[in-house]
Amino acid sequence: MLIEPTTNPKVTYSADGYLAMDLLRFTTAGSVDDGKSTLIGRLLYDTKSIFEDQLEAVERASRQRGDVYVDLALLTDGLRAEREQGITIDVAYRYFATPKRKFIIADTPGHIQYTRNMVTGASTAELAIVLIDARKGVLTQSKRHGFLASLLHIPHILVAVNKMDLVDYDQATYERIVAEYTEFASKLSINDLTFIPISALNGDNVVNKSDRTPWYDGPTLLHHLENVNVGASRNLVDFRFPVQMVIRPHQDFRGFAGQIASGSITPGEEVIVLPSGKNSTVQAIVTASGDLPEAAAGDSVILTLSDEIDISRGDMIVRKHNLPQVGNQLECIICWMDEEPMNLKGSYILQHTTHQVRAFINEINYRIDVDTLHRETVKTLQLNEIGRVKITTTQSLFFDPYQLNRSTGSFILIDPTTNATVAAGMIRRRARGLDEVVPQQPQRQASSNVVWESSQLTRGARERQNGHDAAVLWFTGLSGSGKSTVARQLEKRLFDMGSHTFYLDGDNIRHGLNGDLGFSDQDRKENIRRVAEVARLAFEHGNLTLCTFISPFAADRASTRSLLPEGRFIEIYVKCDLEVVKRRDPKGLYAKALRGEIKEFTGISSPYEAPVNPEILVETDVQSVEEIVDLIIEELVRRGLIQL
Amino acid sequence: MSSYTRSHLKQLESEAIFVIREVAAQFTQPVLLFSGGKDSIVMSHLAQRAFFPGKMPFPLLHIDTGHNFPETLAFRDKLIDKLNLELIVRYVQDSIDQGRVVEEKGHDPSRNGLQTATLLDAMAEFKFEAALGGARRDEEKARAKERFFSHRDAFSQWDPKNQRPELWGLYNGRKQAQEHFRVFPLSNWTEMDIWQYIRMEEIDIPNLYFAHEREILIREGMIMATFRGIITPLPSEKTEQRQVRFRTIGDISCTGAVESAAATLDDVIQEVASARVTERGGRADDKRSEAAMEDRKKQGYF
Ligand SMILES: Nc1nc2c(ncn2[C@@H]2O[C@H](COP(=O)(O)OP(=O)(O)O)[C@@H](O)[C@H]2O)c(=O)[nH]1
Numbered sequence: 001m002l003i004e005p006t007t008n009p010k011v012t013y014s015a016d017g018y019l020a021m022d023l024l025r026f027t028t029a030g031s032v033d034d035g036k037s038t039l040i041g042r043l044l045y046d047t048k049s050i051f052e053d054q055l056e057a058v059e060r061a062s063r064q065r066g067d068v069y070v071d072l073a074l075l076t077d078g079l080r081a082e083r084e085q086g087i088t089i090d091v092a093y094r095y096f097a098t099p100k101r102k103f104i105i106a107d108t109p110g111h112i113q114y115t116r117n118m119v120t121g122a123s124t125a126e127l128a129i130v131l132i133d134a135r136k137g138v139l140t141q142s143k144r145h146g147f148l149a150s151l152l153h154i155p156h157i158l159v160a161v162n163k164m165d166l167v168d169y170d171q172a173t174y175e176r177i178v179a180e181y182t183e184f185a186s187k188l189s190i191n192d193l194t195f196i197p198i199s200a201l202n203g204d205n206v207v208n209k210s211d212r213t214p215w216y217d218g219p220t221l222l223h224h225l226e227n228v229n230v231g232a233s234r235n236l237v238d239f240r241f242p243v244q245m246v247i248r249p250h251q252d253f254r255g256f257a258g259q260i261a262s263g264s265i266t267p268g269e270e271v272i273v274l275p276s277g278k279n280s281t282v283q284a285i286v287t288a289s290g291d292l293p294e295a296a297a298g299d300s301v302i303l304t305l306s307d308e309i310d311i312s313r314g315d316m317i318v319r320k321h322n323l324p325q326v327g328n329q330l331e332c333i334i335c336w337m338d339e340e341p342m343n344l345k346g347s348y349i350l351q352h353t354t355h356q357v358r359a360f361i362n363e364i365n366y367r368i369d370v371d372t373l374h375r376e377t378v379k380t381l382q383l384n385e386i387g388r389v390k391i392t393t394t395q396s397l398f399f400d401p402y403q404l405n406r407s408t409g410s411f412i413l414i415d416p417t418t419n420a421t422v423a424a425g426m427i428r429r430r431a432r433g434l435d436e437v438v439p440q441q442p443q444r445q446a447s448s449n450v451v452w453e454s455s456q457l458t459r460g461a462r463e464r465q466n467g468h469d470a471a472v473l474w475f476t477g478l479s480g481s482g483k484s485t486v487a488r489q490l491e492k493r494l495f496d497m498g499s500h501t502f503y504l505d506g507d508n509i510r511h512g513l514n515g516d517l518g519f520s521d522q523d524r525k526e527n528i529r530r531v532a533e534v535a536r537l538a539f540e541h542g543n544l545t546l547c548t549f550i551s552p553f554a555a556d557r558a559s560t561r562s563l564l565p566e567g568r569f570i571e572i573y574v575k576c577d578l579e580v581v582k583r584r585d586p587k588g589l590y591a592k593a594l595r596g597e598i599k600e601f602t603g604i605s606s607p608y609e610a611p612v613n614p615e616i617l618v619e620t621d622v623q624s625v626e627e628i629v630d631l632i633i634e635e636l637v638r639r640g641l642i643q644l
Numbered sequence: 645m646s647s648y649t650r651s652h653l654k655q656l657e658s659e660a661i662f663v664i665r666e667v668a669a670q671f672t673q674p675v676l677l678f679s680g681g682k683d684s685i686v687m688s689h690l691a692q693r694a695f696f697p698g699k700m701p702f703p704l705l706h707i708d709t710g711h712n713f714p715e716t717l718a719f720r721d722k723l724i725d726k727l728n729l730e731l732i733v734r735y736v737q738d739s740i741d742q743g744r745v746v747e748e749k750g751h752d753p754s755r756n757g758l759q760t761a762t763l764l765d766a767m768a769e770f771k772f773e774a775a776l777g778g779a780r781r782d783e784e785k786a787r788a789k790e791r792f793f794s795h796r797d798a799f800s801q802w803d804p805k806n807q808r809p810e811l812w813g814l815y816n817g818r819k820q821a822q823e824h825f826r827v828f829p830l831s832n833w834t835e836m837d838i839w840q841y842i843r844m845e846e847i848d849i850p851n852l853y854f855a856h857e858r859e860i861l862i863r864e865g866m867i868m869a870t871f872r873g874i875i876t877p878l879p880s881e882k883t884e885q886r887q888v889r890f891r892t893i894g895d896i897s898c899t900g901a902v903e904s905a906a907a908t909l910d911d912v913i914q915e916v917a918s919a920r921v922t923e924r925g926g927r928a929d930d931k932r933s934e935a936a937m938e939d940r941k942k943q944g945y946f
Pocket of ligand 1: 038
């Protein structure tokens, strides 16, 4: 018999402990015969999630097939058609739990309809296990799995190098696979990549640490699953509440039922209802077990508002100072899931949050070859193909880019005739018209009789000598969002790389050059105008010029941008939830502003117009300073401004 | 920000409530299938919560095979009364009397397979567009691929190849006039989750789930409760008094009991945690063939 339990943990259920367990949804991917079913069987078996009658059934089935051993893979394979063909053709869900965590596995089959199934399984997963057969090494499929996982934005990827028993637990073989896959993964946006050498068949490093891999000192697979940070894909910043239905049992109660898509909310907060744009305040967060002091992403609740506003299914309630994007022209990545190819002439129904609208696919920009990652020009998308398209909807949607918000950045397309779900989509951003891409040049004031004196030394000459291009890195964001912290770290890194830098900081400038200015809209504008001119001088002298200014108004930032050549103004939006900065409040300013001691304070009593399409967006409430600096450096390299 | 983390049970609850509300919002005539078992009791509880302080905007439908435990029916009526719900009952006996179905041959026939016809007739009678059920994916292998929104064609058939992919939390309930949906909000729950939720929410369940003395006999290796006309002892079978409880409650004719001393919910949970057979291990209907469940699903069984 093939199955031998590597452990037999005596699970005693403390009922209260059970209530504290959290949840990890993960997906498994591997080519046929890499051992995916065996691994899942092993996890279920070793965590005592298999019962005797199930085991008996599998033993019976194995005997009927004439197998000499009990095939753990049979534990997990469902429908008769599949059993007969010996393949799995649809996503299957499996469950197991340890005293620490409950797990939901979206088990996606290896080949047929692979992309469609993997995308489906990945859409709700927080971790993906990619299996690699140690004998075969990194195959095209292994890369495809990694690519799809990163496309769907799964925060954690675990590469299980399986069948180590068949390569004599050889460290060098393992290391080679790790190196090759790491190299490949660097081209994708993967936050967390972990490798573990295992034998699913023998159980090495699955639940128990193997003594046959003394050279490996990382966690076992189960240990990793139990300890990986869950919730990394939840956006806890941007409050979005798509209204599912209105609850109105009697005249005196009018509540809006829904599941919070992202962010959190407390009673008393000011909100705006989209699309009407009406303001109100959250009165209560109602549930059958009483009102809640706070609710967050994932919670199904009912909100009541302090004003009578006409709201219906498909509307969205958001915070006043944190709005989603609005638009009916979207740039998206879609995965086609229907036998019938995409029809550019037809119309579809687009389901986004709790909203259904008519949609047209205007153009296909390209198809992505999931194996080579090459972009190809095509006329349509077929089943299991992925491409970038432009979509127009008959009504505007309220959305966030998928990168930032899986719930409000995703949608499905439905064929209005068959009602089949034909595609899964991820919104990249609002499609932009030409007028937005080429902004109007605002009039610059020039003092009379002044001509621009160009120095003998051109910027080009300075740039060649410096070994990098000049640029203005403009950090905008709320007070306390971390602009200066990030900029200082970045400047240090750039300096260490031998770059020429110049740093303009909001507070310092206001002590001197702009000491005469206050915080009225007019003075803020003048503040930025002066700074922009100084930044431009520094830029012309070949510097990477870092500017950290709240710069709340889009118009002022746009006019600064217009002073510089195309591609040299890098707007870096340092995003941080207002609630978080209020709590951080490093300089005590929010406290003062909230007490009314500071007038016209951005975010409290003066607006902040968030950049719509910044060159770089960083989030200090979810990313570390180190990560952010890395990300900015990478982007500068990608843009060819600096070289590593 | 620890206040933002949620236990898995709370997450499952939120997911189920979301799905139940989607049903109420996407369909004009939904119904909640009620069997009297713990899953459908939990379903009623969740539906109650989903629309609080409003009322559940759809009725309950019970397909009565005539083989119910009397305790189940008493519990059902008490629950309906307490929660002020609307209940529709349709009887398999009527379908038999009308000649729609024929009682199986043999000693103590099960009516489990017959209830499908009664159910479909009831769906047609009331023009129900979606039937909410308490089935879970962990119950049986064939259910592992079941969708939350499971599409049934005009003949109520379930075509495994024609199910819609479900991504993120987006459920597509669009359908042609004659078609309908079965919806399973508890898809991601396990048996343990159900018990723990019952404990957390202090939900009332029938006493059949706790250890009690009753007359039983052993048939095909299973402990069956004796009942005149349903489980009638054959001459070769001897009856005896034992202390038992039920892990699932279905028809008397096909629900096996387990020997148990579990008198409280905590005892039951402890037993479930150390159980070595699945809860369906005690159901005669599943044993018949490995693909039994799959076949019944294709015919429209819930
Ligand atoms: N030697 C060895 N064989 C394995 C291991 N894992 C899986 N296998 C075998 O590889 C074959 C394919 O495994 P299976 O789990 O069905 O692969 P799947 O197609 O990815 O689900 C089976 O014969 C397994 O017994 C392993 O770690 N070591």
